[in-house]
Amino acid sequence: MRSGLSLRDxxxxxxxxxxxxxxxxxxxxxxxxALLGPSGCGKSSLLRAVAGLEPVEGTVAWDGISVAGxxxxxxGFGLMFQDGQLFAHRSVGGNVSYGLPARSAVRVAELLxxxxxxxxxxxxxxxxxxxxxxxxxxxxxxxxxPRLLLLDEPLSALDRALRERLAVDLxxxxxxxxxxxxFVTHDQDxxxxxxxxxxxxxxxxxxxxxxxxxxxxxPASREVASFLGYEAFVPxxxxxxxxxxxxxxxxxxxxxxxxxxxxFVVGRSGVAKGTVRGVSSRRGRSEVRxxxxxxxxVTALGPVGGRWAAGDVVExxxxxxxxxxxxx
Amino acid sequence: MTVTLDRxxxxxxxGASGRSRVVAFWVVAVAVPLVFLGLFxxxxxxxxxxxGFVVDGHLDLGGFADVFxxxxxxxxxxxxxxxxxxxxxxxxxLGVPGAYVLYRHTFRGRTLLRAFVTVPFVLPxxxxxxxxxxxxxxxxxxGFLQLDGTFAAIVAALVFFNYAVVVRAVGGLWERxxxxxxxxxxxxxxxxxxAFRTVTLxxxxxxxxxxxxxxxxxxxxxxxxxxxxxxLQFGTIETEIWVQTTQFLDLRAAAVLxxxxxxxxxxxxxxxxxxxxxxxxxxxxxxxDASVRPLRLRRPAGMPAGDGHALTLVATxxxxxxxxxxxxxxxxxxxxxxxxxxxxxxxxxxxxxxxxGALTVTVWQATLNSLRVALDATVIALVVGGLVALVVSRRPxxxxxxxxxxxxxALFMLPLGVSAVTVGFGFLLSMHHPFGLPVDLxxxxxxxxxxxxxVAVPLVxxTVLPVLRAIxxxxxxxxxxxxxxPGRVLRTVDLSIATRSLGLAVGFAFAASLGEFGATSFLxxxxxxxxxxxxxxxxxRPGPESYGMALAASVVLxxxxxxxxxxxxxxxxxxxxxxx
Numbered sequence: 001m002r003s004g005l006s007l008r009d010x011x012x013x014x015x016x017x018x019x020x021x022x023x024x025x026x027x028x029x030x031x032x033x034a035l036l037g038p039s040g041c042g043k044s045s046l047l048r049a050v051a052g053l054e055p056v057e058g059t060v061a062w063d064g065i066s067v068a069g070x071x072x073x074x075x076g077f078g079l080m081f082q083d084g085q086l087f088a089h090r091s092v093g094g095n096v097s098y099g100l101p102a103r104s105a106v107r108v109a110e111l112l113x114x115x116x117x118x119x120x121x122x123x124x125x126x127x128x129x130x131x132x133x134x135x136x137x138x139x140x141x142x143x144x145x146p147r148l149l150l151l152d153e154p155l156s157a158l159d160r161a162l163r164e165r166l167a168v169d170l171x172x173x174x175x176x177x178x179x180x181x182x183f184v185t186h187d188q189d190x191x192x193x194x195x196x197x198x199x200x201x202x203x204x205x206x207x208x209x210x211x212x213x214x215x216x217x218x219p220a221s222r223e224v225a226s227f228l229g230y231e232a233f234v235p236x237x238x239x240x241x242x243x244x245x246x247x248x249x250x251x252x253x254x255x256x257x258x259x260x261x262x263x264f265v266v267g268r269s270g271v272a273k274g275t276v277r278g279v280s281s282r283r284g285r286s287e288v289r290x291x292x293x294x295x296x297x298v299t300a301l302g303p304v305g306g307r308w309a310a311g312d313v314v315e316x317x318x319x320x321x322x323x324x325x326x327x328x
Numbered sequence: 329m330t331v332t333l334d335r336x337x338x339x340x341x342x343g344a345s346g347r348s349r350v351v352a353f354w355v356v357a358v359a360v361p362l363v364f365l366g367l368f369x370x371x372x373x374x375x376x377x378x379x380g381f382v383v384d385g386h387l388d389l390g391g392f393a394d395v396f397x398x399x400x401x402x403x404x405x406x407x408x409x410x411x412x413x414x415x416x417x418x419x420x421x422l423g424v425p426g427a428y429v430l431y432r433h434t435f436r437g438r439t440l441l442r443a444f445v446t447v448p449f450v451l452p453x454x455x456x457x458x459x460x461x462x463x464x465x466x467x468x469x470x471g472f473l474q475l476d477g478t479f480a481a482i483v484a485a486l487v488f489f490n491y492a493v494v495v496r497a498v499g500g501l502w503e504r505x506x507x508x509x510x511x512x513x514x515x516x517x518x519x520x521x522x523a524f525r526t527v528t529l530x531x532x533x534x535x536x537x538x539x540x541x542x543x544x545x546x547x548x549x550x551x552x553x554x555x556x557x558x559x560l561q562f563g564t565i566e567t568e569i570w571v572q573t574t575q576f577l578d579l580r581a582a583a584v585l586x587x588x589x590x591x592x593x594x595x596x597x598x599x600x601x602x603x604x605x606x607x608x609x610x611x612x613x614x615x616x617d618a619s620v621r622p623l624r625l626r627r628p629a630g631m632p633a634g635d636g637h638a639l640t641l642v643a644t645x646x647x648x649x650x651x652x653x654x655x656x657x658x659x660x661x662x663x664x665x666x667x668x669x670x671x672x673x674x675x676x677x678x679x680x681x682x683x684x685g686a687l688t689v690t691v692w693q694a695t696l697n698s699l700r701v702a703l704d705a706t707v708i709a710l711v712v713g714g715l716v717a718l719v720v721s722r723r724p725x726x727x728x729x730x731x732x733x734x735x736x737x738a739l740f741m742l743p744l745g746v747s748a749v750t751v752g753f754g755f756l757l758s759m760h761h762p763f764g765l766p767v768d769l770x771x772x773x774x775x776x777x778x779x780x781x782x783v784a785v786p787l788v789x790x791t792v793l794p795v796l797r798a799i800x801x802x803x804x805x806x807x808x809x810x811x812x813x814p815g816r817v818l819r820t821v822d823l824s825i826a827t828r829s830l831g832l833a834v835g836f837a838f839a840a841s842l843g844e845f846g847a848t849s850f851l852x853x854x855x856x857x858x859x860x861x862x863x864x865x866x867x868x869r870p871g872p873e874s875y876g877m878a879l880a881a882s883v884v885l886x887x888x889x890x891x892x893x894x895x896x897x898x899x900x901x902x903x904x905x906x907x908x
Contacts, residue, residue, distance in 0.1 A: 053805050055725075071346060072808035073817075079809035085802045089824050098820070099810030144811050 003063055004029040004180055005050070005148055010058035012045045019045040021204035022058070027148070032174055032181045033209075034195035036188060038227065042204040043184045047150045050182065051079045062147065078146030082153040084137035086125045092136050093121030099144035111139040114173055131162045138170065142177055149174070149181040155190060167193040188228055192216075200224045219324055222256065230258035232298045236325065240294025243271035247318040248325070256326040263322040264290065264300035266308075270315035274300065276308045290314060350814045354719070361716045361740065361785075364708075369743055369782050372754025373586070379757060380583020391580040401568075401581075405588065408564045411479065411554075412547035415486035419543045420536060422487065422650050423494025425643035431499030433623035433640075441651065443894055447886075448654060449492035450836070450893045452843025454860045455882040457556025458867060459657040460485045462664045462879060469660055477559050485553050488654060490543040497539035498532055505531055507619045520636030537603035545596045549589065551748060552845040552860065556867065565589045566846065570749045586750045597741050661886070665879035669872070676880035684877050686869050688854050691862055691881050695888070698842055698859040704777035705784060705841035706834060712781065713788025713833070716740045718822065720789070721796035744786035748779075748846025755779055755851055773856065779847040784837040791833040792826050799825055835896025839889045859885045 005027040012020035019042040027033045035043040049056040052072040060067050067075055078099075086095050096108045105121075112120055115135040128136065134154055141149055154170070155163045171194045174181050185191050191198045192212040199209040208220040219225035222233060234241045237252035244257055264274065266288050274290030277297055281287065286302035300316055308314065380391050395401050430442050448456065462468055464476040475481045509531065513523040551566045558567065565585050572582040623644065627637045668675040680691035689697070720737045724730050743751070759769035769775060799822065807817045845860040852861050859881060866878035 048805075051805070051809055053808075071814075072805070073811050073813050074346075075809075076811070077809060079806065081802055081806060085800060085806040087803065087807075087821070087824075089828075098807065098812070140810065146809075150809075 004031070005182070006059075006061050006064070007046075007050070008059040008061075010046065010049060010056055010060060012042070012049045012054050012056055014045075018204055020049065023201075023204075023206050025199055025206060025209065027180060027182055029180050030178055031196045032171070032179075032183060032194060034183045034185055034191035034198045035201055036185060036191040036198050036227070037201035039186055041201045043201050044152055046201070047079070047152050047182060047184050050148075051075070051077050051150050053079075076144075076147045078141040078144065078149045080137050080141040080149065080151045080154050082156050084133045086133055086137060086140070088125050090125070091121065092117070092123045092125065092128070095125065095136055096121075096140045096143050098140060107143065108139075111143055112136075114142070114176065115139045116169065130158050131166060134158065134166065135169075138173060142173065142179065145177075147180065149179050151181060151183045153184055153186070156185070156187070163187075163190065164193075170194055200227060202227070217324055218327075219258065220327060222258070222326060225258040225324060225326060228260075230260045230324065232259040232263075232296050233257070233326075234259070234295050238294060240292065244318055244323055246271070247320045248323055250325060258324045258326055259295070259298055260322040260324070261287070261299040262301045262319055264292065264298060264316040265319055266290070266300050266302040266306065266314050267317045268315060270317045272316045272318070273313055274298075274316050276310055276312040276314060278310060279308050288314070290316065292316065346813060353815070357715045357719050358736070361712045361719070364712050365740065365743070365782070365785070368755075368778050369746070369751060372758045373746060373750055374754075375758040376579075376750050376754035377583045377586055380580040380586075391584045395581045395584040398581075401585070404563055404565060404568045404585075407479075407562060408548055408592070411483055411486060411550075411562075411564070412544050414483050415490060415547040416540050416544045418483065418487045419490045419494050420540050422646065423491055423539070424498055424532075424536065425646045426491065426495040426650060427499035427502050428640075428643045429623065429647040430495060431503040432620060434620055435623040443897070445495055445651065445654060446492045446893070446897075447658070447890045448488050449490070450839040450843075450889050451489070451886055452845065452860050452889060453489070453550065453552030454556060454843070454845050454863050455661075455886050456485055456489055456657075457553040458863065458878055458882045459661040459886075460488070460553075460557055461867075463657045463660045468664075469656075477557070477561060479562055482554055482557050482562055485557055486547045486550060488657065489550075489553065490546055491650065491654065493543050493546070494536070494539045497542075498535045501535040502528075502532060503620060505619060519634070520639055524639065534603050538600055541596050541600035541603060545593060545600070545744060548592055548596065549747065552843075552864070556864070565592070566747050566749055569747050570846075570849075573749065573753050582750075582753070586747055589747050589750075593742070593744075593746060597738065597744070601738060601741075658886070661879060662883055665876065665883045668876070676876035677884075679873065679877050680880055680884065684866065684869075684874055686874065687857070687862055687865060689857065689862075691859070691877065691884075694857050694859050694862040695881075695884060697856050698885075699888075701777045701780065701858060702838050702841040704774075705780035705844075706837045708777060708781035709784035709788050709837040709841070710830075710834065713785040713837070714792060714826075714830075716785065717789050717792040717796055717826070718818075721793055721799075721822075723801065740789055741786050743782050748783055748844070749850070751779060751782060752847030752850030755847070771853065773853070776848055776851050776856075776858070777841070779851055780841040780844045781837075783844050783847065784840040787836040787840050788833045791836060792829050795826050795829040796822060831896045831898075835893040838892050838896070842885065842889050842892075 005025075007023055007025045010020055010023045011018055021042070023046055025033070035046065037043045045054060048054045050060055052067070052070065052075050087098065090098070092112070093105075093108050096111055097104055100107055108121060109118070112118055115138050117132060117135050117139070120132075120136070125133065125136070134157075138154065141151075155166050158166065167190050174194070183191070183194050185194075195212065197209060197211055198215050200207045200215070202223060207224045208215060210218070215224075216228060219228055219230065225233070233256050234244075236245060236250060236255045236257045241257055244259070244263070245252065250257075264272065266286075272292060274292040277289040277291055279286055279288050279302075284304050286304070286306045286308075288300045288302045288306075288308055289297055290300045291297050302308070381387055381389060426445065430438065430445070460481060461476065463470050464473065464481055465471055466474075466476065475484075505528065510523050510527050513527045514520070518526065548564065549566050550564055551570070554562065554564050555567050555570070563571065565588060569582045569585045569589070572578045572585065623640070625641070625644065627633070631637060665676055666672050666674070683690055687694070716736070720733055720740070722733060724733060755775055756770055759772075759775060804817050804821050807821050808814075812820065843860060844858075845864065848858050849861055849864070852858050857865070863878050863881045863885065866874045866881065
């Protein structure tokens with residue numbers, strides 16, 4: 001018997017359109033899996049189907065027992081929405097205690113402390129900031145100790161700094177409570193920060209399921225690689241790929257080499273040359289769009305304070321961590 | 329932190345029994361209103377109409393040809409449409425500036441003013457009629473206009489009555505309309521007037537259309553007001569049904585006219601439903617705080633000329649005049665009720681403790697009677713209307729279910745416009761040995777509250793339904809994933825949120841029932857008349873004493889109704905208004 005959640009050939013249809021098209025996935029007890037994909041890929045539909053909010057074909061099982069006949073409120077699967085969906089007519093404490101038996105003030109206090117909102121019990125929901133609302137929503141979802149917590153883009157509505165901070169807090173809260181969770185997001189950084197394993201989804205199908213580091217270094221296909229942020233693809237045996245091959249110690253083969261942003265680094269000396277097309281800056285570091293012969297326009301990283309103009313020819317070094325060989 | 333997973337394994341059988349309870353609940357929720365309306369609305373109406381078309385057990389549609397060949401019929405239909413159209417047009421023309429001033433601006437006394445313009449809407453129609461007559465009769469403050477018993481007087485009374493419908497519906501949307509769309513238009517070079525015409529007005533159109541069709545409905549089916557003001561010369565289809573039934577005993581003509589009215593009403597309701605569905609489509613809405621500005625009569629410093637201040641001034645002036653005109657009949661009613669032969673005094677109010685020589689009970693007894701009946705009617709209307717709103721607010725997954733919901737919605741709106749006179753008279757016909765049972769329900773005191781509840785149900789539905797529809801379905805899903813069974817979701821989400829609009833629903837139902845006259849005039853037993861029935865009887869009698877008593881009784885009825893609505897409105901949370 002498998003422990004935790006197992007999905008087999010799950011299909012979710014809206015009318016004649018299959019939003020989820022034959023997905024099989026296992027989420028062992030205590031682990032956190034992120035469902036990563038572009039908007040409209042069916043990841044939220046899959047989540048809602050697991051929660052029991054959409055009719056589903058195929059098997060959704062917990063500890064090997066199908067939950068097909070079990071209504072939403074008996075599944076013991078919690079769900080946290082993108083916009084929280086807090087009950088505006090209840091206080092913060094009233095929201096958190098919703099899924100708890102009566103007189104669980106101590107537990108409410110514990111949960112609010114866990115999400116960093118100790119003492120917020122009697123506050124009105126309308127007085128909370130966006131980040132505080134999501135923290136309350138998380139505390140509320142964790143309160144009944146769901147055997148599985150489903151999180152539907154819980155951080156997407158927040159601004160970036162807050163999102164990055166909350167992603168860390170979220171991971172900490174899930175680990176602290178030992179909660180099994182499925183986390184839906186379209187942001188790969190978020191997925192990598194929160195999840196033990198990441199499942200990449202597109203057009204209703206799962207493309208690859210792996211630990212974050214493995215996913216990054218060995219994307220299963222060009223589609224997965226593009227979604228993770230790999231921006232250029234060259235055959236491993238092409239002449240332009242020679243300096244890259246050297247950097248990772250690969251031999252020429254018909255396989256494809258994928259280059260992420262920063263595969264090239266602008267420096268005084270290098271192994272390749274590129275023509276500058278444009279420059280932008282992110283967090284102080286320069287990002288230089290360079291045109292490399294035989295590869296195309298890619299984003300190279302430059303040192304802080306570097307100055308280039310369009311048309312300059314620059315020397316490029318290679319960062320092997322931003323390169324991946326695709327199997328197909 | 330310890331996490332306990334103390335959860336009984338979810339057995340499918342437990343789910344199944346839960347599901348059958350859910351199904352049972354919804355069956356009851358659909359069946360109760362259907363049976364109620366079938367028994368106390370459809371059946372009496374059908375019975376009444378059948379009386380006109382079934383002769384000796386055969387269907388005879390000859391009544392149509394006969395009634396339509398009478399010039400009187402065409403005159404009445406023409407009058408009905410003319411006064412309803414004019415009344416609607418004027419209500420909208422005055423109500424839109426009113427909505428702008430009362431909902432898009434803040435000023436001292438705004439809450440009071442908003443409450444004040446609502447007063448005419450909840451006033452019993454008979455009171456509105458009496459108030460206008462006392463204003464327009466020769467010797468009254470506006471007697472020199474010689475408008476008593478004219479078409480213009482009727483239209484004025486209808487506008488008086490329906491102004492609030494437009495102001496509340498349009499204002500409710502306008503105050504939440506995101507002002508940035510209009511600001512974008514201004515930044516693109518549009519003048520304030522052009523920005524209003526091309527951006528704001530189209531956004532408001534659904535609310536305006538919805539309010540206009542409701543106003544049309546109220547005007548076209550006006551009964552008490554028109555009966556009091558129109559005399560024999562003017563009337564609506566509704567008063568004509570009453571005249572044909574009670575004066576000429578011509579049931580065939582009454583039946584034909586009921587059908588005609590049904591067609592008019594169905595048309596207006598169809599327009600209203602269309603307007604509503606457009607309205608429930610997503611508009612860029614915001615919180616009222618973001619769009620509301622203080623009202624300034626002088627152009628604020630730093631605001632250039634031509635920046636829309638003139639528009640605000642025009643709207644403010646129009647609204648100020650309207651408010652004065654609204655106050656005039658009410659103030660006059662109170663003043664006249666205090667005037668006696670010997671000058672001023674409370675003589676007419678003292679006389680309310682007597683039968684005035686003509687009534688079967690004292691006016692105070694009739695008042696008590698009205699309150700009791702209204703209480704019963706309100707409870708019935710809340711139960712039935714609440715269930716209807718709950719059922720109709722659902723969005724079933726399957727297309728057939730969605731269509732059924734739309735059908736139910738339309739069905740339960742029908743009592744809003746179907747002739748109350750037809751309902752009342754139909755009660756008399758159908759409750760005589762109902763289903764062949766050897767009981768005569770016509771003498772039963774429960775008939776009056778039931779008939780009034782039939783009239784009040786649509787008001788409850790229209791107040792509660794928008795609030796229920798506005799609940800994000802994911803809120804219910806969130807509750808379910810937290811382990812709440814369907815019953816608990818209903819209680820803690822739907823009911824908790826709808827309760828905030830319930831106060832207003834209670835107020836409207838109570839007001840509608842207190843002032844109901846069309847059906848009650850048939851059903852009230854002689855020894856237990858309601859207040860509107862007594863007032864109508866009093867103004868029908870010659871003599872200044874009876875008239876004075878009618879005025880005093882009207883003031884009492886007006887104060888009661890307005891007081892109860894004001895009380896109920898205080899109980900509701902801000903912004904939980906629904907459509908009114």
